[in-house]
Amino acid sequence: MKEKSDNGTEQVNEKVVEQQFEEGFRRKHRRGQPDRFYAVRNVLNLLFMIVAVVGVVIYCTNDDKTTGTIVVLAAMALKIVECALRFIH
16 A cells, blocks of 8 residues: 655555565465375475485495485485375365
């Protein structure tokens, strides 16, 4: 909302701007139908994080970088499946 000040210039109401700013950070959830893949997605995210860390450790500590690369690629496959489930919802 804009208000006219005494000198004729428009000023934005600070309270409205602050409210819109805070609403931008709130997660928007759909009303009604719950996410049926929520638990599966959480498990996939947890597995992704664990496998990715293991892959990086293997990559950094082994002389053979191929094994670490394959493990990290497997973690990425888990993340792609999780993203696909998020889009299906």
